[in-house]
Amino acid sequence: MATNTLDYDPGFRNGRFRVAWYALLAVLLAVGGWATWRRISVGMASTNLTSISPWGAWVAFYIYFVGLSAGAFLVSTLANVFEVEGLEKIDRDALFAAIVSMVVALLFVWTDLGRMDRMYHPFLYRQATSALSWEVHAYVAYIGVLVTELYFSMRIDLARVAEETEGWRAKLCGLLTLGRRETSDESHETDERWLKRAGLLGIPLAVFMVHGGTGVLFAVAKARPYWNSGLFPVIFVISAVVSGTAMVSALYVLRAKLLTGERLDRALMDRLGKLLAGFIAADAAFTAIDALIALNSLHPHEVETWLIVLFGEMSWSFWWFMVGCGWVLPLILLSKRSWRRSPVPLTAAGLSVVAGIVAVRFNIVVPPQILPVMEGLPHGSYFPTAIEWLTSAGMIAVGLLIYSLGAEVLPLRPLDAPEPTGATGGGGEENSADQTTPAAADGGIAETGGDDR
Template identity: 40%
Template structure:
């Protein structure tokens, strides 16, 4: 005869680790299949771009940049922001964020790869890309930027390799953290001044375009990178933890939310001054672009998506005590921040290119074509798929058993606990 304890425990064991692992495998297979399906569905757009060139896009000699450049600076920002968050762990010793340290480094690598894919497809002649490495001019931001990118990617790969070796116990924690601190110390100024600050410099030196030219632009790029990278990692951590049936660590989420709130507050202040200074100076080039952003065809992207959904609402959620204690609202605010930063990138690229540089030329008009959206979906889903595959293969999200909550399926229900007590 089975005891009361055995009868009460049997259903829990049946739905324990083995069934949880089976559900996770099914979810993972479905996730891989969905991403692969998106890539297959958008392969035709990639082929059209490769076979017909830039004629399948809405960019012209007068409107040289569009959606792909916006996505390029968006993913460069995600990469730099994710790496800077990992630096809080490995450089500044804030080991309460170590659970997302490996995910931050992998996100930085994948985001950088996606960014380079976008800017590569935006080039009219692919074969001329390597010429930026063969020829160098000290006054060209692009010449410096390409070399910074290579150093940055190599540093990210080295640091992620060390982090994985530490997680697999193939290297002592002390030695691994020491080397990661060295690499991170080199990488922080490289990410700030070279990678995303350098990307902002490419725009900031263009004197003919309003709202680009100026010393504040690279700083804005760096701060928005921290905002987007922190929001991305918070969202990835929460979704991945829930997907495998675990309880997200509330302290970790609140710590990341505090970093996000601080960065977002600084970003709001910089945005205020970005528009206040040209308005007070009555600089007609900048005022023209501000008018296009605020009252032109993309007004909704500026007021609703960038400022409203992407900045003001998430900031209020993250600073109001009654709201920031609710994990689901914090995660939703992070998702809104990512969407808002994407709108920022489009508002940076498109409006300043609409007015003609030479007086008398017609105004430009731009709307991404289905091919541009298809290629964008291909690269983004491809990046997510690569991240998911690497995460499944390497211990990117593996928790430390001592401090990670147990799986939901392993936790006894209230009814079970009462029966065992009885």
């Protein structure tokens, strides 16, 4: 721990990478902004949605990001509630990513409303029997819990930064301590106690309300037999944990490489890799059970919907993305101990799952809206328009921007935990393995030191 001055600089290690990264985000935001303007001025006619298939890409991304958030949050509770060794390093990162995911999820729901101007109505008018009415309130409470947790998890380091460094970051961190600037062990214990309490409150909220509840939202739709199953909300929670663990694993490695330059904790990577593989296996198993129950029911609507998923026009999204990227590829990458402990396979597995779960969400939302609810009504057919894709890209870019800015400013990695590698020297053997992810590849560089700032 720093004695008199703290070497606090959590920003990108490579200035060129930072420029390239923010330039990419700026392009995505500009395109997304244009698409959003089109969506607002043209209205819902800018989508390929119809009265037969009223929910599409925005709903799929909404449940995707709710799942990502719930999953990342549950990973954080492994650290701050269940005290799994080593995971405290990713606690804040997971919480912050959970908050950002939730913000993005709400952006998607907002964009999806036919009357965006009435987004506050669910807080004025309620319906006790509506899962969606409960969900909206649960999301707000959940964001409250996440912010509370992040505060108690990070406060002591915010105080340290405010005390021991100078400049705008110190001032900002000072503000974020909300006036509690002690750095004593006692104050740390108080924080830990409240963190645990908030986490205990958050677990049922996340499992039963936020993500289980989002599953319930679909499962109660009796008119859509494909969703109308008791197993459905359970699968929702499991796939959420899969995507959350995958995201946190990838973030851990990417952050160490791109931002902090800390030495990777191989044991932690191994633990994350094992967790991820276990969750993937559970997800695949439960999905298989769900499919078997549906196919055995011989209920025509359910059987036909599954046949559409497995062999229909869009079955490539099931086989290549959901099964390939979501299950098979990551399980292969995580199968060997040495692979789990090296950054490339772990990050690749994480990002592969994060992409694969997108297909999971699309395959939840779209297929049951292809077959009409009454024989004799027209069949649906849906693929998102360019406007839908581009608005989605823009909203995701908003999330990436918030995360990047937060990661550059906030002490999301505990200050006393890492042993910073020499800021200029750069190289452990882990750095040479850096070329894997496209992001790292074009940022280049860890071994050049990457310190042009």
